[in-house]
Amino acid sequence: MTTTRGQLPAPRSRRADARLNRERLVATAREVFAEAGPEASLNEVARRAGVGPGTLYRHFPNRSALLAAVLRDRIETLCALARTLRASHSADEALAGWLRAFLDHARDSQGLGGALLVEEPAGPGIDCHQLILDTAAGLLAEAQRRGTARAGLTADDLVQLVVGIALSTARGHDAAQPGRLLALVLDAVYAAP
Known part of the structure; x- marks a missing residue:
């Protein structure tokens, strides 16, 4: 020096x-x-x-801090995708595309991301659980404003359903099953009340 x-x-x-x-x-x-x-x-x-x-x-x-940083990085990327989808697709397409990406995220995390999302957040820093909920809420609200998504559905409902699909298919042998289950959820999202 x-x-x-x-x-x-x-x-x-x-x-x-x-x-x-x-x-x-x-x-x-x-x-x-x-x-x-x-x-x-x-x-x-x-x-x-x-x-x-x-x-x-x-x-x-510790391991938890590193895992949290990896998840936070992935979730921030996932939330940025929502902004891109909203800018370039209809409200329904943006919601469906983001839910598919969220399902992939939860499955790629080998259930860890999904498990953390159904628990209360712990520790300081970015609240990954809230980021996911806020992103889902924004996409869902837009589809509801357009009258295509069920009015009574909440972002928490959607997040819980997708996490459930990720967790229940984590060790499955049918690679197409998560997509089929998500298609059923999307049918319910857009079904007439």
Whole structure:
């Protein structure tokens, strides 16, 4: 580090490095958890991310913190998809497309995302449960305003139904079953009252 007389030392790019390490750890953990499930080796996550275990634990003190970061990243992406769908599709198509993506998300999380969504949120930070509910509520409300979705249906109803499909088909051998079950839910969403 070089200094000139009377000047402060130039700041290191440590913050940028730490941010990049954190992002790389979350992206790598997402892949490793998708391959091996939520109990995958954290040392494997660190190794694949190209950092030491100490770096991983500086950012994520335990498995739960890393899992929460991965889920938060996935949920923020899922919620961003809702904005894209709303801008480019009808209210019904946006709701159906987002519910399909939500089902894929819950199934890809090997049930963890779904299980966390039916529990009360814990801990500080972004409330993933509320993000999902708010996103579903916005999409559903638009379809209800247009008169195509049942008036009495709530976002919580939809989230619970999709989580139920994800959890009940997590170990199934019929790859088409989740889609069929979601189609039944969508038929009920748009059925005449």
